[in-house]
């Protein structure tokens with residue numbers, strides 16, 4: 279592990295533009311279950327119907343009524359998200375950003391824990407649970423601005439129907455998020471793969487595109503993944519244990535002698 283930490287911190291310190299691709303593994307230690315595997319949400323509830331978005335589009339009012347009733351099968355999961363707090367891994371990434379050693383986070387999580395930990399440069403592939411998004415124009419609004427007395431809620435910009443920003447099953451990934459992922463993936467010369475097996479598209483493509491462009495890959499995951507063999511450094515362990523150790527090393531080396539200064 280010491281050797282892998284040394285290798286990883288050297289790669290990150292030498293990089294000019296580092297992006298973290300983050301999956302559900304980072305939030306497990308915040309009490310949020312992953313979707314698949316032992317203890318996973320779908321393992322417990324059964325695989326969800328793939329037509330969530332089609333149902334929403336067919337009848338937004340009915341969808342909102344069911345969601346607000348607290349009776350749908352996800353309500354327990356949504357309550358867990360409400361109670362979740364960032365863990366040491368989220369804080370470690372936010373500190374890397376402050377140190378100038380992490381330039382962007384691409385997350386598959388909707389839990390808002392990166393932001394709560396102080397992270398700023400974030401693209402959320404699957405949206406954010408504390409926002410609403412207009413189906414017509416794509417504008418996003420904080421959920422708390424809406425009393426949700428009128429159902430469905432309407433866009434302040436264009437009066438289109440609002441849904442949760444969280445991407446539903448069967449819903450395309452919002453274009454602005456995809457664009458941002460593509461931009462940062464092509465720009466990076468180092469990509470951290472944190473708590474993700476990256477088997478689900480589009481996230482599965484990003485490490486491959488980055489590696490093809492010459493980026494070095496660092497994996498943080500307790501388990502081997504299909505990407506492990508592409509990585510120049512592999513840190514085997516939960517993100518909440520590994521990332522604080524990594525940041526500790528980076529902090530020591532973050533002086534002018536330790537890495538190239540940005541222009």
Ligand SMILES: [Zn+2]
Pocket residue numbers: 412413414415416417433434435436437438
């Ligand atoms: Zn709109």
